[in-house]
Amino acid sequence: xAAFSPAGRVTDLPGNFFADLDRRIASARTAxxxxxxxxxxNPDLPTPDHIVRxxxxxxxxxxxxxxxxxxxxxxxxxxxxxxxxxxxGVEVDPARHVAVFHGSLEGFMSAVLALVNPGDxxxxxxxxxxxxxxxxxxxxxxxxxxxxxxxxxxxxxPARVGADRAAAMLLNYPHNPTGAVADAETFETAxxxxxxxxxxxxxxxxxxxxxxxxxxxxxxxxxxxFERTVEISTLSKTYNMAGWRIGxxxxxxxxxxxxxxxxESAYSSVFGAMHDAATAALAGDQEPARRLIDVYRRRxxxxxxxxxxxGWSVRPMEGTFFIWLRVGDDDIAFAQELLASxxxxxxxxxxxxxxxAGFVRLSLVHDEETLLRAIERFPALSTP
Numbered sequence: 318x319a320a321f322s323p324a325g326r327v328t329d330l331p332g333n334f335f336a337d338l339d340r341r342i343a344s345a346r347t348a349x350x351x352x353x354x355x356x357x358x359n360p361d362l363p364t365p366d367h368i369v370r371x372x373x374x375x376x377x378x379x380x381x382x383x384x385x386x387x388x389x390x391x392x393x394x395x396x397x398x399x400x401x402x403x404x405x406g407v408e409v410d411p412a413r414h415v416a417v418f419h420g421s422l423e424g425f426m427s428a429v430l431a432l433v434n435p436g437d438x439x440x441x442x443x444x445x446x447x448x449x450x451x452x453x454x455x456x457x458x459x460x461x462x463x464x465x466x467x468x469x470x471x472x473x474x475p476a477r478v479g480a481d482r483a484a485a486m487l488l489n490y491p492h493n494p495t496g497a498v499a500d501a502e503t504f505e506t507a508x509x510x511x512x513x514x515x516x517x518x519x520x521x522x523x524x525x526x527x528x529x530x531x532x533x534x535x536x537x538x539x540x541x542x543f544e545r546t547v548e549i550s551t552l553s554k555t556y557n558m559a560g561w562r563i564g565x566x567x568x569x570x571x572x573x574x575x576x577x578x579x580x581e582s583a584y585s586s587v588f589g590a591m592h593d594a595a596t597a598a599l600a601g602d603q604e605p606a607r608r609l610i611d612v613y614r615r616r617x618x619x620x621x622x623x624x625x626x627x628g629w630s631v632r633p634m635e636g637t638f639f640i641w642l643r644v645g646d647d648d649i650a651f652a653q654e655l656l657a658s659x660x661x662x663x664x665x666x667x668x669x670x671x672x673x674a675g676f677v678r679l680s681l682v683h684d685e686e687t688l689l690r691a692i693e694r695f696p697a698l699s700t701p
Contacts, residue, residue, distance in 0.1 A: 360557045362612070367597060367602060371594050381588065385591075386587075387585075397415050405535040417587050418584070423584055424564050426452050431576050432484050436458070440480055440485070441487050443464055463479070473510065484517065486514060488521070490520070490534075492636070494669050501538075518540070518547075547567070549565075551564035616638070623693075624642065631643075643675055651665070652665040
């Protein structure tokens with residue numbers, strides 16, 4: 318059998334951080350370890366019934382058995398616009414300002430690949446979601462970072478930007494992995510820096526519904542004229558629809574047009590029934606989404622209190638469903654030992670960039686009993 322070498326764009330990829338975690342967890346389970354997996358943000362609760370029923374009806378509709386549309390169906394575009402107006406006070410024209418994707422990962426990949434030429438610079442947050450660097454690699458781009466300072470609440474530091482020019486800058490609030498949320502100053506700084514760089518501002522708003530002190534701020538509420546911003550959202554976290562793979566982008570019409578053009582060739586269309594399911598989620602009863610925030614708040618408080626009772630110093634996050642925990646100098650060794658000796662999988666902070674060194678990320682996507690069992694396995698200490 319012939320063996321073929323992958324293209325350079327594949328061999329140059331930094332590797333998927335979470336796929337590597339999955340392999341290590343699988344190896345530990347094969348060896349007989351009872352693993353509680355707190356390493357990934359995969360929601361554990363079911364999709365609300367009214368969304369499931371809408372999808373079932375849509376799947377049975379022969380109109381959706383043909384190829385789906387490249388752009389949002391009118392009802393979905395209208396639902397996205399209505400949600401932005403109700404939640405953020407932002408007026409959106411679906412025809413010019415909206416694109417739909419198979420999830421937010423495809424959305425920001427499309428944004429980067431549609432805007433960034435080989436040799437250009439993409440600015441990403443440090444710490445930040447590892448897939449941003451993968452997007453840069455696929456685009457043949459140079460990676461520069463903008464530092465997020467813990468003393469500044471993980472807001473971007475305009476003095477810590479590793480580039481003078483860039484094609485695009487990517488940020489993410491509520492922030493994965495730290496759980497920090499943005500205020501107006503955060504986005505004003507981002508817009509000032511992106512203008513200085515000549516860059517588009519791409520805001521990953523995947524956790525845009527999960528804030529514990531009120532609704533998280535949209536970047537488009539600050540860049541109200543869509544001057545240079547596109548915001549990328551998903552239904553995965555808000556409505557427990559991670560496996561459904563449906564997301565969308567809203568913002569600057571020239572960026573949206575470029576994203577649509579790339580998506581049409583690279584990914585084709587999104588199944589029409591998913592448009593209907595997303596419409597049911599966005600335009601339907603929002604009470605399940607509101608209750609979900611209470612679920613994550615209870616889980617956060619239980620985990621924070623349990624960690625503190627064991628001697629850990631931990632800050633309750635303001636958004637997302639993650640805990641960002643300082644563990645000492647070697648977070649990688651800590652995570653490996655926690656898995657091997659205690660059967661708890663966490664994401665080492667170094668996987669999110671040099672700014673994550675010394676931390677681990679814990680996810681709250683388990684019931685309260687399971688979360689408490691996981692924390693009981695943590696080594697107790699007086700000083701982390």
